[in-house]
Amino acid sequence: MIRKTILPNGLRIITEKTPYLRGAVAHLRFGIGSGLEPFRLWGVAHVLEHMVFKGTPTMDQVVFGNEIARLGCSTNASTGFESTTFEIDGPAETILQGLDLFAALIAGFHVPAEEFDKEKDVIQEEWKMYRDDPSAWGEDLAYHSLLGNYAHPTIGTPESVDALTRRQVLEFSQAYYTPDNLVVGLVGNVEHEAVVEVLAKHFGGNARKSQNLRVPPLSQIKSRHEEEECEQEQVFLGFRAPAIQRPDLPAFDTAMTIFGGDSWSRLFQRLRNELGLVYTVEGGYSGWQHVGTYMIYAGCQPSETDRVLAEILHEIDRFQRDITEDELLRSKAMLRASLLMSSDQLGNKVQKLVDDEVLWGEWRPYERDIADLEGVTREDALRLVHEVFHDTQMTRVTVGPYQPK
Structure with missing residues (x-):
């Protein structure tokens, strides 16, 4: 069809x-x-x-x-x-x-x-x-x-x-x-x-050709604070991540769903449910043909900013040491469900048609995406965790009345 x-x-x-x-x-x-x-x-x-x-x-x-x-x-x-x-x-x-x-x-x-x-x-x-x-x-x-x-x-x-x-x-x-x-x-x-x-x-009658596209060189600011008069401190920790065409991206998605993808994720369980420091804490991947990012976001009381940052870094350190097989199973189930449900939605279906053409030059059946996901091992996931969660590629941004030390 x-x-x-x-x-x-x-x-x-x-x-x-x-x-x-x-x-x-x-x-x-x-x-x-x-x-x-x-x-x-x-x-x-x-x-x-x-x-x-x-x-x-x-x-x-x-x-x-x-x-x-x-x-x-x-x-x-x-x-x-x-x-x-x-x-x-x-x-x-x-x-x-x-x-x-x-x-x-x-x-x-x-x-x-x-x-x-x-x-x-x-x-x-x-x-x-x-x-x-x-x-x-x-x-x-x-x-x-x-x-x-x-x-x-x-x-x-x-x-x-x-x-x-x-x-x-x-x-x-x-x-x-x-x-x-x-x-x-x-x-x-x-x-x-x-x-x-x-x-x-x-x-059809337009024969113009696109000019060559130039990607600006990437650079990085390690830490930045923007003082704002607001009730909450906005906390962001960003990391360079695999570009969207990386063949091992399913392993990264699997790992990061465990870390910050849902209410059962490690970040949510620790900072929201156990410590009550935040209402929202999450991590999300964004990817393009030239680079990818993983961005952690939390909103907290300004007085708790240092503690929230410390707890996120602690969870990153703990995550680099181990991922359980049960966590891997849950993550795959959530990602598989997301793929299956998106296949029933018109907007998602047309986005996948265009995405696949731009990235791969052909449409990839949902079954192929699911097979790639199911093939992810615990070792694959941990390898991507260590690759991405590295001090040298972390950026910290805060917005609010908090004053960084």
């Missing part, structure tokens, strides 16, 4: 027909994001994401929004470190009409001058919203401190956004919003040929 077509200009289209589902979802992902922006253009990918929705010379944003609504469809977009994704969902019987409108918008947007400065002001307000949220602001600081300019704030900074010109945004789109840098995935009760026909109509 999964089919793939590559147009002569390099555009890749993957579909999964699902006759048993009434909804449909499509993702159009360009291989460009904030992590690949040059310093002088910080925030340009996110600005461009916003400007696409401003319309084309023949279809303004109001007309587009009204037509999409009449079809019962909705659209959204997001900018990451290495990708920009446009999403549309709706009933299977109208998704092709919605995709036709959306593809026309993406292929033909024109960045109207009268809207450009206005939208930059909107993004400045978006930045203030993040800045007023200590946990969101702390997360941005943590990634930036751990990875350097590759992980600068996705929306840029007030200064960088203010300095962007309309010409720079248009040049950036010409350089990277190209068919050979685009992967489209659609899941729904829709014929593959019909999807290809719609996309070829809007993108």
Whole structure:
């Protein structure tokens, strides 16, 4: 039920027909994001994401929004470190009409001058919203401190956004919003040929090729504190981790689910249930083609910050010494369940279609992912724990009234 077509200009289209589902979802992902922006253009990918929705010379944003609504469809977009994704969902019987409108918008947007400065002001307000949220602001600081300019704030900074010109945004789109840098995935009760026909109509005549992408060199700040007047201290400990294409990533996922993945994890049991120091403590993996991270987060009373940090480091030390077979079994069961349940959800299914194409050049059946997971041994997991949890690659970031010693 999964089919793939590559147009002569390099555009890749993957579909999964699902006759048993009434909804449909499509993702159009360009291989460009904030992590690949040059310093002088910080925030340009996110600005461009916003400007696409401003319309084309023949279809303004109001007309587009009204037509999409009449079809019962909705659209959204997001900018990451290495990708920009446009999403549309709706009933299977109208998704092709919605995709036709959306593809026309993406292929033909024109960045109207009268809207450009206005939208930059909107993004400045978006930045203030993040800045007023200590946990969101702390997360941005943590990634930036751990990875350097590759992980600068996705929306840029007030200064960088203010300095962007309309010409720079248009040049950036010409350089990277190209068919050979685009992967489209659609899941729904829709014929593959019909999807290809719609996309070829809007993108097939475009022969532009993407410029070479440059990954900024990674750097690291070991410790950073941002003083804020707030009730809780936001605590982040970050580590470099395997990139997303590492073949032993399932072993890392298995280990880190034990350490910080759920309410039965070691971090939660120790800091929340045994000591009552926090309401929330968790660890999470994020991965890209060039690097990965493991980020531990906790929110605590400022007076308990040193103790919380000490307890997390103690748990890391203890974790490096042993993982039990029962913990390994539980972790695999949780990850297997997550894979199985995600296979029933349209959004997850289309994301996997696109992810697998970008990373591996082919779709990987869920059974293959589960087999890789089941093959993880205790020794595999411990090896990844020792590789990642190393003092030389740890970054500590705190946001709040706490004063570091």
